[in-house]
Amino acid sequence: MYPRVKICCISSVNEAAIAVKYGASALGLVGKMPSGPGVISDTLIREIAAGAPPAVATFLLTSETGAGGIIAHHDLTRTNTLQLVDYPDEQVYRELRAQLPAIKLVQVVHVLDEKDIELAQRAATYVDALLLDSGNPNLEIKILGGTGNVHNWKISRMIRESVKLPVFLAGGLNAGNVRRAMDEVGPYGLDLCSSVRTGGKLDEKKLGEFFNEIYRA
Numbered sequence: 001m002y003p004r005v006k007i008c009c010i011s012s013v014n015e016a017a018i019a020v021k022y023g024a025s026a027l028g029l030v031g032k033m034p035s036g037p038g039v040i041s042d043t044l045i046r047e048i049a050a051g052a053p054p055a056v057a058t059f060l061l062t063s064e065t066g067a068g069g070i071i072a073h074h075d076l077t078r079t080n081t082l083q084l085v086d087y088p089d090e091q092v093y094r095e096l097r098a099q100l101p102a103i104k105l106v107q108v109v110h111v112l113d114e115k116d117i118e119l120a121q122r123a124a125t126y127v128d129a130l131l132l133d134s135g136n137p138n139l140e141i142k143i144l145g146g147t148g149n150v151h152n153w154k155i156s157r158m159i160r161e162s163v164k165l166p167v168f169l170a171g172g173l174n175a176g177n178v179r180r181a182m183d184e185v186g187p188y189g190l191d192l193c194s195s196v197r198t199g200g201k202l203d204e205k206k207l208g209e210f211f212n213e214i215y216r217a
C-alpha cells in the first residue's frame with residue numbers, strides 16, 4: 001500500500017490546491033509556534049480548512065498543551081484534525097476526547113533517543129495517530145517541527161512496530177530519501193515541509209519529483 005502524504009506548512013488557499021492536485025491527502029496548517037518557518041494566522045488556517053475538498057484532512061498544528069488552550073485554538077480554526085506538537089499531560093487527551101469527539105488527534109513524538117519509544121507507546125493509548133518528527137522540545141526556545149532534519153529511523157521503526165495505530169514519518173524527507181524511509185520505517189503516512197519549497201513557497205517541480213518517487217515501480 002502506498003503511504004498517505006501530508007504536505008505541511010501550507011501558507012495559502014492556492015498552495016492547498018496545488019498540494020491536493022499532486023496527491024496530498026492531508027494539509028498541515030501551522031499555528032503560533034515558539035520557532036519555525038511555517039507559521040500562518042489562525043484566520044488563514046480557518047479559511048484554508050473551510051475550503052479543503054472532501055476526503056482531504058486538515059491538520060491544525062498547535063503548540064498549546066492545556067485542554068482550554070487547545071480547544072480555543074481549534075475553535076478559531078475549525079480543522080478536522082489536531083496535531084499536538086508539544087507534550088500535554090495525559091488528562092488533557094481525555095478532556096479533548098470529551099469536548100471534541102469528532103476531531104482526530106495526532107500526537108507528534110520528537111525522536112531523540114530510545115526513551116521516546118515508551119513516550120510514544122503511552123501517547124498511543126489516547127490518540128488516533130502518531131507523527132514521528134525531528135524537533136526538540138527540551139531546548140530553551142523549543143523546536144517543534146519544520147527542521148528539515150532526519151532523525152534515527154531505527155527508533156522510528158521500533159515505535160511503528162510497537163503500536164497499533166497509524167504512524168506518520170516526518171523530518172527531512174525529500175525525493176532522494178523517501179524510498180529508503182518507506183523501506184526502513186514502513187510508515188502509514190509521510191509528512192514534509194522544507195524539501196518541497198523554494199524561497200519559502202511550495203515548488204510544483206519538487207512536489208512532482210517527491211510524488212513520482214513514491215509511486216515509481
Ligand SMILES: O=C(O)c1ccccc1NCC(=O)[C@H](O)[C@H](O)COP(=O)(O)O
Nearest residue numbers: 008036037038144145146148172193194
Ligand atoms: O514549520 C514550522 O514552522 C513548524 C513549527 C513547529 C512545528 C511544526 C512546524 N512545521 C510543520 C511540520 O510538522 C513539518 O511538516 C515537519 O516538522 C517536517 O518538516 P521538514 O523536516 O521541514 O520536512
